[in-house]
Amino acid sequence: xxxxxxxxxxxxxxxxxxxxxxxxxxxxxxxxxxxxxxxxxxxxxxxxxxxxxxxxxxxxxxxxxxxxxxxxxxxxxxxxxxxxxxxxxxxxxxxxxxxxxxxxxxxxxxxxxxxxxxxxxxxxxxxxxxxxxxxxx
Numbered sequence: 125x126x127x128x129x130x131x132x133x134x135x136x137x138x139x140x141x142x143x144x145x146x147x148x149x150x151x152x153x154x155x156x157x158x159x160x161x162x163x164x165x166x167x168x169x170x171x172x173x174x175x176x177x178x179x180x181x182x183x184x185x186x187x188x189x190x191x192x193x194x195x196x197x198x199x200x201x202x203x204x205x206x207x208x209x210x211x212x213x214x215x216x217x218x219x220x221x222x223x224x225x226x227x228x229x230x231x232x233x234x235x236x237x238x239x240x241x242x243x244x245x246x247x248x249x250x251x252x253x254x255x256x257x258x259x260x261x
Contacts, residue, residue: 130165137169144170149247150179151239158236163229172235176200182246183258 144153157171184192215224246254 133165134169134173137166138173141170141174145175145178146247149245150175150182151243151245151247154179154239154243155236158232158239161232179243179246182251182254185255185258186251 141153153171153175157167157175160167161172180196181189181193211224214227218224218227244257246257249257
């Protein structure tokens with residue numbers, strides 16, 4: 125029942141994330157999400173959940189875009205699988221909820237720092253501007 129409630133919240137709050145991506149920009153949503161998701165599913169569902177999919181499609185030059193998005197998607201799902209298998213073991217070993225969620229929160233804090241220093245905003249930029257920013261020839 126809790127998983128159903130969590131999935132419902134995730135679904136509902138993905139919609140604002142898809143709407144806000146062009147209104148507020150990718151970087152601010154990712155930064156906010158890294159901070160907010162250490163506390164709430166809503167933080168993930170409305171920011172990192174939908175935004176990473178649009179961001180990954182924008183950062184690759186056109187000639188590499190299909191392969192880049194494919195590899196990014198594969199990597200995302202592979203790491204999701206690793207986390208899904210590892211989390212129960214970690215949760216059991218680190219005194220259950222308090223310590224396990226501190227670890228999760230610390231990872232989210234690192235994501236916020238990484239987003240602040242390494243993720244440029246792409247909102248309102250043309251594909252040519254994005255390609256110039258992310259192109260490594």
